[in-house]
Amino acid sequence: MEKLKYALFTGCTAKQSTPEQLMSTYAVAKKLNIELVELTEASCCGASHLQDYDDFLSLVLNARNIAYAEKHGLTMVTICNTCQLNTAMTKHRLDNNAELKEKVNVKLREVGLEYKGTSKIIHFLYAIIDDIGLDKIASMVEVPLSKFNIAPFYGCHNIRPSELQNESHNNPENAYNPTSLDDLIIACGGSNVDYDEKNKCCGFHVELQAPKTASILTGNAIAGAIDGNADWMVTPCPLCHLKLDTQTKHASEAIGREVELPVLHMQQMLGLALGCPQEELGMKHHVTKVDFI
Amino acid sequence: MDNSSITTQKVNFKVFRFNADDDYLPYYEDYKMDVTSEEVVLDILNRIKWDHDGSFSYRRSCRHGICGACAIKVNGRSTLACKESMTTMIETFGTDLTIEPLSIKRAVKDMIIDKGDFWEKHDNIHPFLISDVCENPQDEHTVTPKEAEELLDADICIQCGACHYACPVVEINESFMGPAAFAKAYRFEADVRDQAHKERLTELHSENQGVWDCVKCFECAEVCPKDVNPIDKITKLHQMLFREGVATSNVATRHAVGFKHSIAKHGVLDEGGLVLYSEGPAIVKHIPVALKMFTKGKIVLPWAIPKADNLDEIQKLVKSSSTVKF
Numbered sequence: 001m002e003k004l005k006y007a008l009f010t011g012c013t014a015k016q017s018t019p020e021q022l023m024s025t026y027a028v029a030k031k032l033n034i035e036l037v038e039l040t041e042a043s044c045c046g047a048s049h050l051q052d053y054d055d056f057l058s059l060v061l062n063a064r065n066i067a068y069a070e071k072h073g074l075t076m077v078t079i080c081n082t083c084q085l086n087t088a089m090t091k092h093r094l095d096n097n098a099e100l101k102e103k104v105n106v107k108l109r110e111v112g113l114e115y116k117g118t119s120k121i122i123h124f125l126y127a128i129i130d131d132i133g134l135d136k137i138a139s140m141v142e143v144p145l146s147k148f149n150i151a152p153f154y155g156c157h158n159i160r161p162s163e164l165q166n167e168s169h170n171n172p173e174n175a176y177n178p179t180s181l182d183d184l185i186i187a188c189g190g191s192n193v194d195y196d197e198k199n200k201c202c203g204f205h206v207e208l209q210a211p212k213t214a215s216i217l218t219g220n221a222i223a224g225a226i227d228g229n230a231d232w233m234v235t236p237c238p239l240c241h242l243k244l245d246t247q248t249k250h251a252s253e254a255i256g257r258e259v260e261l262p263v264l265h266m267q268q269m270l271g272l273a274l275g276c277p278q279e280e281l282g283m284k285h286h287v288t289k290v291d292f293i
Numbered sequence: 294m295d296n297s298s299i300t301t302q303k304v305n306f307k308v309f310r311f312n313a314d315d316d317y318l319p320y321y322e323d324y325k326m327d328v329t330s331e332e333v334v335l336d337i338l339n340r341i342k343w344d345h346d347g348s349f350s351y352r353r354s355c356r357h358g359i360c361g362a363c364a365i366k367v368n369g370r371s372t373l374a375c376k377e378s379m380t381t382m383i384e385t386f387g388t389d390l391t392i393e394p395l396s397i398k399r400a401v402k403d404m405i406i407d408k409g410d411f412w413e414k415h416d417n418i419h420p421f422l423i424s425d426v427c428e429n430p431q432d433e434h435t436v437t438p439k440e441a442e443e444l445l446d447a448d449i450c451i452q453c454g455a456c457h458y459a460c461p462v463v464e465i466n467e468s469f470m471g472p473a474a475f476a477k478a479y480r481f482e483a484d485v486r487d488q489a490h491k492e493r494l495t496e497l498h499s500e501n502q503g504v505w506d507c508v509k510c511f512e513c514a515e516v517c518p519k520d521v522n523p524i525d526k527i528t529k530l531h532q533m534l535f536r537e538g539v540a541t542s543n544v545a546t547r548h549a550v551g552f553k554h555s556i557a558k559h560g561v562l563d564e565g566g567l568v569l570y571s572e573g574p575a576i577v578k579h580i581p582v583a584l585k586m587f588t589k590g591k592i593v594l595p596w597a598i599p600k601a602d603n604l605d606e607i608q609k610l611v612k613s614s615s616t617v618k619f
Contacts, residue, residue, distance in 0.1 A: 012562035015599050017591045041602040044562040048509050050552040052531035053617055060614040061556065061607070107614045111606040160511035161522075174385050175515050176370045196369065201461050201510035208571050209545035210506045216465050217508070246582055246591070285589050287582075 004131055007069035007119070008036040009087065011080035011238070012044050018238040020282025024267035025079055025124065027280035031140070031271070032132060036077070039068050045086035047239075048157070048205060056103075062090035063104045063115040071113075075120040077127050079267070081237035084123045085157035088164045091121055123158055125236040125266055126169040129180055134187045142275030144189025148232065148292070150269070151193040151225035151261075152181035153244065155237030156201050175199065181236065184266065188273035197224035202243040212254060218243045219255035231292060232262040234269045241265055246287040262290045302388060304328045304379070308341060308349075309393040311400045319400065321391075322346075328379050335363055335374035337392070338404070351404035358518060361453030365404050366393045371455035373518035395458035411454050414470045418478040418496065423489035440485045447480035450521045456513035468502040472513035472523035475504060479526035482533055494539040497530055504530050505545035535617050547571045550619050557611045560601025565592060 014022040029036050042065040044050075051058040066087060069076035078084040094101040095117045105114055122130070128137065159165060165172040173180055178199050182192040202221055203214030222244060225233050235241050243251075244263040252258050263286070264272075271281045272293065283290040304326055311319035324345055328337065335353060342349040352362040356375045363374040368386040382390060392404075399406040426434070456472040457463055463471045470478075478497055481487050497503045504527050513523040531549070534540040551570040555563045565583075569576050586592050593599070601607055 012564065015561070016564045016593045017586065019590060041606075043560045043601050043607045044552060044556050046552050046556075047562065049549045050556070052528060053535055053546075053549040053619065054553065054615055055528075055532055056616045057553065057611065057614045060610055064606070064610065107610060110613060111609055113606075156510040156512075161514045176368070177385050201508050201512070203508055205509045206462075206506060208548050208568065209543075210462075210466070210501070210508075213462055213465050213506060213508065217461060246586055249582075285591060287585050287589055287591070 003033050003035055005035040005037065005074060006077040006127060007072050007074040008038045009042050009045075009065060009069070009076055009078050009083055010038060011078065011083040013238040013242070014079055018241055018265070018285070020285040021079060021238050021241070021265045021267060023280055023282040024265055024271045024276070027271045027276040028267045028274065031274040031276055032128060032137075034128075037072055037074060039065060039076070041068050045083045047082050048086060051086070058086070059090055059093065059100070060104050060107045062087050063094060064108060064111075064113055066091060066119055066121065067108060067113040067115050069119040069121075070116050073118075075122060075127070077122060077124050079124050079236075080239065081123065081155040081157035082239055084121070084168075085164065088121045088168050091117065092164060092167060120168065122168050123236060125158070125180060125184070129184070130170045134183050137184070137270070138187040138189075141187070141189055141273045143273055145185075145269070145273050146189045146191075148190045149193050149228075149230050150185045150190040151195060151228055151230035151233045152185060152198050153202070153221060153225070153233050153235040153240055153263075154178050154181055154199045155235055155240040158236055159199060181234065181266065184270065185234065188269060190269075190273075193225060193228040193230040195224040195228035195230075197221045202240040204239040204243045207243070207247075211250065214243070215247065215250040215254035218247050219251035219257070219259050222248065222251060222259040222261050223255060223257060225261055226259060230261060232264060232290075234264045234266055236266045238265065244288075248288055260288055262286065262288055262292065264290070298330075300330045301327050302330075302383060304383065304388045304390060306337065306341070307389070307391045308403075309391075309397070309400070310349075310403055312402050313400070314402075319397070328383070330378075330380045332379045333375055334365070334367060334372055334377045334379060334382065337379065338363070338365075338374055350402040359451060361451035364395055364453040364455045364458075364518075366395055366458075367391070369393075371395060371459040371516040373453055373455060376518050395454055408454055410467070411452075411457050411471070411473065414457075414474040415452065415477060418470065418474050418481075419489060419493055420477045420481065422481060422484060422487055424486050425488060434486060436485055443483040443485075444480055445483070445526070446519070446521050447476050447483065447526050449519050450476055450480070451519055453518065455516045455518060456521075456523050459512045459516045461510060461512065462506055462508055466501065466506065469506050470497075470502050472507075472527065475507075475530060476521050476523040476526045479530055482530065490537060491539055494530070494534055494537055498534050498539055498541070500543065500545075504534070505543075532617075535619055540619065544571050544575070546619070547573075553611065553615070557608055559598050560604045560607045561599055563595070563598045566595065566598070
């Protein structure tokens with residue numbers, strides 16, 4: 001298999017509160033023969049909050065991150081839905097507005113950089129589906145997850161707004177009926193659980209200012225997966241993961257029902273199926289115990 | 294007319310039925326129909342009423358995506374029935390389709406809901422121009438094309454309620470004004486003739502009901518049949534709150550501003566530092582979860598926060614590109 005090479009924008013969470021996600025990304029990349037060039041110069045994307053305060057600053061910082069991927073001449077791969085949203089949204093706005101692009105570049109030139117618009121920006125989930133293919137991935141599975149009912153949790157910022165979906169990968173999926181994560185579960189040998197909340201919001205972004213709303217949304221998501229007879233959940237977003245993995249007590253209180261289910265990052269699920277050594281997948285970093293392996 | 298390109302498919306409809314006057318609980322009725330690729334969702338509602346059950350009730354009027362009366366949900370997706378083609382619905386959801394009102398808990402009769410909460414929130418943002426207009430003007434009150442552009446697409450909202458009843462926060466928190474009211478508020482906030490900017494913004498800033506409770510799920514942008522893109526307007530209202538000096542220091546505003554401080558210091562986000570900056574002394578409520586996370590190696594201590602390479606570049610850009618002060 002031809003070696004794939006991407007520029008990896010890790011985002012901040014993978015280096016702080018979800019170390020298991022970064023570990024498992026590298027473990028899976030090794031198995032899939034992917035070389036990842038980490039963008040160590042990248043700043044925080046602003047997590048869809050900085051732009052509420054200072055939109056221009058948010059654009060300049062995101063354009064700078066993309067400029068580094070462009071310098072490598074590589075596609076930028078993200079491993080966080082919100083990083084994907086902010087970076088792809090910056091690209092969308094700059095590529096469609098020459099005046100704004102120039103304004104941003106005036107600032108970037110001060111530090112010797114330029115945003116050109118030459119690098120594609122894609123979440124790791126879609127990168128491997130596009131560039132390796134589900135059939136190929138399925139053929140590489142060493143440990144099929146056939147014992148498990150797995151509930152996919154897509155995370156808003158990978159599937160909405162759909163105009164960014166359409167721009168960032170080959171088979172844009174429908175926000176109302178997403179299939180990529182279901183397909184990946186099946187490729188790993190598992191059974192995918194269909195439930196109403198799979199494409200809904202986890203509440204992460206109002207965790208501080210509206211904790212009750214956030215907790216109800218988290219609770220509903222886990223409850224939906226439990227009622228769908230899921231053994232565990234899987235998500236491509238570390239922010240959703242934080243909510244679903246660490247906030248089960250608040251979620252249970254908010255919806256008046258005990259809700260707790262192990263939640264894996266998509267890289268961990270894939271890593272299990274590809275036979276990655278377990279210590280490389282970081283399961284010990286979960287708050288909700290991963291009790292099935 | 295050449296009909297050769299029209300295709301027909303068999304579709305199973307599961308249709309929500311309820312009459313608040315007679316029924317204790319709602320129920321669903323099944324209809325099987327041949328649906329052509331030419332039809333829109335409203336055609337199906339009409340056929341149910343005309344061919345199957347004359348008592349089936351729904352709102353309809355213009356049939357041209359202007360009046361906003363016929364919004365319903367198909368497989369949980371808010372849909373303006375007269376605009377959405379059945380082909381798209383079948384492509385998205387297959388041939389088993391569930392037809393429901395925009396809000397089941399507000400159902401009055403079949404597809405007809407009590408939209409009172411929507412209109413109340415719409416009224417509360419003062420959806421009209423507030424301006425001391427001289428009764429005997431000597432000149433026109435001119436608005437330049439550039440100024441008019443600022444209204445963006447907020448002006449074309451048809452108040453169908455598709456976004457309002459797709460919003461997960463509206464569903465949970467009855468005080469939350471919702472995306473349609475916010476988009477309408479933006480329409481007047483962005484109007485240079487309006488003189489009630491600060492009053493309206495102050496309302497929008499209020500906790501629990503205002504813009505800070507938006508979860509950023511983009512459901513509103515996705516469902517809008519007129520591409521009003523309400524979340525884009527919500528973001529612009531956030532920015533206006535800071536720009537116009539209406540934003541006060543609270544957990545939500547500090548959360549937004551905290552990102553800048555963290556980026557200026559580390560290049561990346563200091564997660565714990567952001568929570569501390571946002572919450573202040575209220576951070577104590579996060580201690581139980583933080584301790585659990587700490588034992589699992591999920592918390593990086595303040596002195597060990599990673600720093601981005603070429604941090605000086607980021608710091609220079611934060612200085613040169615900042616446009617707002619708080």
